[in-house]
Amino acid sequence: MSLIHSSEQRFETFVIAVECSSKEFSIVTFSSCGKYLAGCTIGGDICVWDIKQESCVMHEVIKNKNQICALAWNPSGSGELGYCDLTGQLGTIEGCIPVELNSNLDGNDLDDDDAQSKVSLKISELQPPFQPSATPQHLQHRFMMIGYGLDMIGYGLEMIGYGQEMIGYGREMIGYGREMIGYGRKMIGYGRKMIGYGRKMIGYGRKMIGYGREMIGYGREMVGYGWEMAGR
Helix, strand or coil: CEEEEECCCCEEEEECCCCCCCCCEEEEEECCCCCEEEEEECCCEEEEEECCCCEEEEEEECCCCCCEEEEEECCCCCCCEEEEECCCCEEEEECCCCHHHHCCCCCCCCCCCCCCCCCCCEECCCCCCCCHHHCCHHHHHHHHHHHHHHHHHHHHHHHHHHHHHHHHHHHHHHHHHHHHHHHHHHHHHHHHHHHHHHHHHHHHHHHHHHHHHHHHHHHHHHHHHHHHHHHC
16 A cells, blocks of 8 residues: 655655555544554454554454444544444544554654564444434434434334235235126126026916917817707
């Protein structure tokens, strides 16, 4: 990784071997003394390099491994780093540079023969996102509205679920209705056949009535013939 560090007098170019992480670095920031460089990756890695020695002196990965969107050194020169991820969670890393060098952050150089430094880390727990005690008063109403909005989204999803169930029941009722229509059409077919048979029977009945009337006529004629025969 090539870096350009500008000061009032000159521009300096550094080449640092990035072996602590294979992920892409999104933010880098120099310490106030200009001797250390802190960087963070899109995968939640935080690294600190010693510019002079061109080596990594600290590498940590935050627990949730979310992308870090802000990284800054403590301006007091204590060697503390503060960071914030995309979910709004804040955290700090204390003692992220060698402890013997913390007292020299004002710019005093150390000899190369100094005893080997040792890193002492203290990583704070990430605060829960939108924690009321950590939210500025003038922003709390926004987070409350976000909470209400999430509740409404939950209720809306439940209503969508109920609606989908009702659609399912409605489709079942439509299926039953279509079956009943089919049965009704069959019954209409049977009814029409019965009507046809009934009409035929009416026709046969009318013919029988006609035959009966003819028989009555023949009978009356026979009665007349009988009276005539009896009179003779």
